[in-house]
Amino acid sequence: MTVKELIEKLDLKILVEDDLGREVNDCYIGDLLSWVMGRAPEDSAWLTVMGNINSIAVATLADVSCIILVENAALDEEAKNKAEMHGVNILQSEENSYSLAVKISGLI
């Protein structure tokens, strides 16, 4: 499943678009950045409410396929700029982590 397909199937809003052809092979949920950085699998969709600049660094270092901001959590301007600079796909959903992850589980 690619990021693009995920967006279409789950009706996600695109906040920052980079390589939407990236594969999504896994899913990870977490808001504590140190925890996420050490544990989020590569090529996963990372579900979080943290839309600050440090989330972008974590996404880059952990090499996730995309960040999905759940429950319409906001992406701040600084983070948006950094995501564009570093090429991180950022999506948004009105659903919570649990219901979104259940759906992703049925897709990947």
Next chain:
Amino acid sequence: MSAIHLHYEVSGDDFTRAGEASGSVKKRLKSLGFDPDAIRRVAIAMYEAEINMVIHAEGGYCDVDIYPDKVEILLADKGPGIPDVDKAMQEGFSTAPDNVRNLGFGAGMGLPNIKKYTDEMRIETTIGVGTNLYLTVNVNNN
């Protein structure tokens, strides 16, 4: 391949720039064709250490030596030092202030994560003088 030496200044109290050194090293290792797992371990350990410097030590510097079979990293700061290293190594122990927690850090995972992702880790710390953190990540490039 002889060692490649990289030097970075880590500015204190600036979360927006934390991650620049680790991101840059990650790119360099990628372009050199290093094993992706080793790259990930180096990047995560360095980022945690950078964040620690920003939170606790008002910045410092970072020296990276890249060898064919390992990456050696020194992160040096002139911060307050670590009073109890054993305690600081425990998962969940943190002295980070609330504003840092609101950013998603301060979970007491920094040093434990660094230890988890490196093959060697040594801390030299003196109260009121600063801390040197020596890290080695072994690389299996097949």
